[in-house]
Amino acid sequence: MIQSMTGYGKAIVQLPTKKVTIEIKTLNSKNLDLNVRIPSYYKEKEIAVRKTIAKSLVRGKVDFSIYVETTSEVSQTKVNVNVVADYMSQLKQIASGSDVELLEMAMRLPDTLKTEKEELDPKEWALIEAGVREAILALIQFRKDEATSLEVDFRERIQNIQHFSLEINKHDEDRMAAVKEKLRKAIDDLEVKVDENRFEQELIYYLEKLDINEEKVRLANHLEYFLKELDNEVSDGKKLGFIVQEIGREINTTGSKSNYAPMQQVVVQMKNELEKIKEQILNVL
Structure with missing residues (x-):
């Protein structure tokens, strides 16, 4: 917790x-x-x-x-009787006045009060x-108690990212088809004859660079790991922060590889959810 x-x-x-x-x-x-x-x-x-x-x-x-x-x-403050008596004795030798007046004068002199140190x-x-x-x-x-609302918010945002991951999967097939069509159109526009086998090899090589399957798997694992750590008996905000960094790395890589507007829009939504988690994770013990 x-x-x-x-x-x-x-x-x-x-x-x-x-x-x-x-x-x-x-x-x-x-x-x-x-x-x-x-x-x-x-x-x-x-x-x-x-x-x-x-x-x-x-x-x-x-x-x-x-x-x-x-x-x-x-009171812990006491009158230093011996000092006051000595002051009054000396004052009587140099000044006239009643004992009350002399006492008032003596009490204004240093060390007439002492504070007993409390052990x-x-x-x-x-x-x-x-x-x-x-x-x-x-x-x-x-x-x-404060963390209860934080945990609810974290779980909701992680679930949102998981939902967006499913949308990424739906867009991925369309993205690959769009990339193939775009490349085929570019070749056709050149009006040159190409070796179909060579074209297929180059296309596979290009599509492999755009492949995000590994990122999707790692992202899913990081999201599950984050939720698992929320259930841990010991609160470890630093560890959760490291997991959030890994989640962000996979989302960023997905965005840079997507090369497809509908998918990039979903990536932006994922980043938005993750930024809100980052703001709150700093306050977790």
């Missing part, structure tokens, strides 16, 4: 003193392009997070973020890590 490279996943982890929101967004990219934004006190876990994402998502432009909202009334709690991180996995699973499901 194919997956789209466009996706979005989100998880919310409610902790005793904070709410942690985990978001992950992906767009199409040839390789894994990973951008991680997490708070500084979770930085030691960034490498582990990157490995988890890379293993799960494989490819795409990935934006991963962890947002933390404090829900507790307890990473293993139990807390275990919950956040579970949230990361939850967000990734939500994104993968989003990718699968």
Whole structure:
């Protein structure tokens, strides 16, 4: 089953003193392009997070973020009591005023506030890590849902190309008859006597150059192979892209050999269907 490279996943982890929101967004990219934004006190876990994402998502432009909202009334910023007391003692020696006024002056001086560094709690991180996995699973499901419409479109366009291939077969007999008639008329217009055996040999040689049976067989095989890969459990957009290139090669060769207007018109329709597949295949994981 194919997956789209466009996706979005989100998880919310409610902790005793904070709410942690985990978001992950992906767009199409040839390789894994990973951008991680997490708070500084979770930085030691960034490498582990990157490995988890890379293993799960494989490819795409990935934006991963962890947002933390404090829900507790307890502040991590504290008054540096000893420093403030020392400032007030010094201010009393050089300035007059009430304790409140001196305190206001002291609090404007450096180092009166200190922020206690929050240590990473293993139990807390275990919950956040579970949230990361939850967000990734939500994104993968989003990718699968997005790919459903892509798969329907791919199958429809491949079937259209198969239908046009049948039209090519119908035109092929008429094309060969038209080529023979055209060559015979050219000879007749020259009003010269020709060796019929030699003419037949040259005609066979010429028609062999215009023969597209091999292209028709290879095209049919490539189309079936593409449909088979759509049913594969593992999404492989690169492989599908290579198959599309082979399909395009056979269609182009058929067009260059056709030398027959009705057949070339059908080839143009086949190319049109294939171009629409090429546009969408870039977004398949």
